[in-house]
Each structure stands twice: as structure tokens, then as C-alpha cells.
């Protein structure tokens with residue numbers, strides 16, 4: 001393995017699973033010290049143990065907690081030069097059916113927490129030699145599908161926030177985002193289980209004829225954090241195997257879910273005669 005991140009000090013949110021976990025592992029393999037941050041203490045600790053790193057339990061939607069976690073991690077590592085704002089999740093529902101609190105929760109997790117991460121980390125990075133920030137956006141922000149309102153809006157917001165931060169922090173800090181396509185993780189597993197056949201369908205539609213693995217996204221993140229990407233900032237890199245060349249990834253998911261729910265609700269009870 002080359003040492004693309006030799007001497008770097010990185011913090012990864014949502015590092016306990018999926019894309020975050022794969023990125024922590026690749027960053028460590030490429031020579032970086034890594035702070036693994038996750039809502040799940042067990043997950044953060046397990047990944048930290050795998051790579052002999054420090055694990056931190058923190059809710060990224062709680063700004064004071066995140067600020068304290070970022071400061072602690074930077075102190076323990078002797079500085080901070082890479083931030084991967086990656087924690088996130090979603091659900092599917094029709095626009096007017098989203099409960100307001102769910103809208104607020106999803107936007108806070110996928111967009112506000114990215115702002116919180118930059119707010120907490122940028123001053124520390126500027127105190128050092130600068131560095132690189134990568135934020136996780138999504139193809140849902142680039143090519144939204146029905147059913148994804150708060151998630152798609154938040155992820156599109158992440159791409160815009162990335163541009164603003166790139167303008168403000170250059171030349172010291174480069175700021176980019178990645179937009180993963182459909183990747184096999186704990187977040188997407190329920191969809192594959194609910195709709196058998198969807199994986200094969202997605203793979204057929206993707207130019208590269210498969211869905212993504214967490215390592216596919218980790219490779220792009222490490223590239224963006226490395227000196228190989230030294231002239232790249234303010235960009236949103238779509239990493240989807242060519243899936244959105246045809247349209248959005250979860251087109252039809254809302255319709256399928258509503259049909260499924262209707263069938264469940266409308267299944268006629270055994271009528272007493």
C-alpha cells in the first residue's frame with residue numbers, strides 16, 4: 001500500500017459502519033492517524049480496535065458534544081488535518097406525509113451536522129497547516145427520487161455548503177464532497193431485503209454493472225484527502241458506477257412501498273359469516 005496520507009491526522013464521523021468504517025481502515029492503511037467517531041460506542045470502539053486508533057462516542061447533531069469530541073481527538077492526535085463528515089441516514093415517505101419532527105431530524109443529521117463538523121474542525125485545521133475536508137452528499141442530492149424529500153434536500157445542501165466552505169478556506173483547506181451511489185451498507189440493507197430483485201435491477205442499470213461496496217467510496221475519499229487531489233476543491237464527486245447516467249437510483253421505491261403498505265393494510269380480515 002502506498003502511504004497517501006502519511007503523517008495526516010483524520011477524524012471520521014459515522015466511522016463505526018459502512019462507508020465510514022471502510023474509510024477509517026483505508027486511511028489508517030495509507031498512514032493516517034484516525035479518530036473514529038460514531039453514535040454507537042460499541043461500533044466506534046470495534047473499528048478503532050481494528051486499526052489501533054481512538055474511538056469516540058458522539059452524536060454529531062449535538063454541536064457542543066461534537067465540538068468537545070473534535071477538540072479531544074485533535075489533542076490526542078497532536079492536531080487535525082483531515083475531516084470526513086460522513087454520518088447520515090434516511091427513510092422514504094411522500095412529501096406531505098413526513099412528520100415535521102422526522103423532516104427536522106433528517107435535515108439536522110445530514111446537513112446541519114456537516115456544518116457543525118466544519119465549525120468545530122476548521123479553526124483547529126487552520127491553526128495547523130490546513131488540510132482537507134470531505135463531506136458525504138449523495139446521488140439523492142444530485143438526482144432525487146420521489147420519497148426522499150428531507151434527505152435529498154439536505155444532501156443537495158451539503159454540496160452547496162461544500163462550495164461555500166471551499167471558497168472561504170482555500171488555499172489552506174480543500175473542501176470537497178462525495179456522492180455515493182447505491183452502496184451495500186447497514187443503511188441500504190433493509191431496502192434490499194424489502195424489495196427482492198432490486199439489487200439485480202440496479203446492477204443492470206449501472207454502467208459498471210454492480211452496486212457499490214463501502215471500499216469503492218473510501219477510495220474516492222482517500223484520493224480527495226491526499227496530495228493527489230491538490231488542485232481539486234469545491235467539487236462534488238459522484239461515485240456510483242454510472243448508475244445515475246440513466247436517472248435516480250431509488251426511482252419507484254415510494255410507489256413500491258405504498259403498494260406494499262396498502263396490501264398489508266387492506267388485506268381483508270376473515271369475514272365472520
Ligand SMILES: NC(=O)c1ccc[n+]([C@@H]2O[C@H](COP(=O)([O-])OP(=O)(O)OC[C@H]3O[C@@H](n4cnc5c(N)ncnc54)[C@H](O)[C@@H]3O)[C@@H](O)[C@H]2O)c1
Nearest residue numbers: 014017018019039059060087088138180182183185186187
Ligand atoms: N449506502 C448508500 O447507498 C449511500 C448512498 C449515498 C449516500 N450515503 C451516505 O453515506 C453516509 C454513510 O452511510 P452508510 O451507508 O455507510 O450507512 P451506515 O448505516 O452503514 O453507517 C452510518 C453510521 O453513522 C452513524 N450515525 C448515525 N447517526 C449518527 C449521529 N447522530 N451521530 C454520529 N454517528 C451517527 C451510525 O451509527 C452508523 O455507524 C451517510 O451520510 C449516507 O447518507 C450512503
